[in-house]
Amino acid sequence: ETGVTQSPTHLIKTRGQQVTLRCSSQSGHNTVSWYQQALGQGPQFIFQYYREEENGRGNFPPRFSGLQFPNYSSELNVNALELDDSALYLCASTLEAASYEQYFGPGTRLTVT
């Protein structure tokens, strides 16, 4: 167990809707990263939050946004869902932004129909 939790486990949404996924990091970990993993592929970096501010972003459009809260929880929000957004979404927490140790949650499986 990594001490990182995510909710919900599974989610089904319709194209065009909005979704919020949640992650609870390990206590004391001030950095959280989100990854998208399409079926049969490796995870792809979406963005990272450090001390409640976006610290870096991968090649994802602005309709992917996030929030990080002082209590080590964070959210990934996706607006205007598209079919290609169907994937496993993983969050990973680290003690500091420069740390190499990332602790992954179990993921949220999002299906967009």
Next chain:
Amino acid sequence: SQQGEEDPQALSIQEGENATMNCSYKTSINNLQWYRQNSGRGLVHLILIRSNEREKHSGRLRVTLDTSKKSSSLLITASRAADTASYFCATYDISGGYNKLIFGAGTRLAVHP
């Protein structure tokens, strides 16, 4: 974009046999990590090898790194049915002043009793 590329994409072996997975990457690295993923769930960190190391062991795992060839291999000895999972190599991209993991597409290992 994917940094590491694993080979083979899928591997099927019998219990007790050894499993070898290879990974190639494109850019200079500080370290390379291997992760395991069961049934499309969260990633579990297996082992980290630094760029100045050539080989590292952890239990039944042996990882090698050849920075001149930009490649790494993961060997699982005396495999068990419980080793059935997907295995990913990942490198760190620190451009932009933050750490993000770049994953390959993974090797899907099936160990048959």
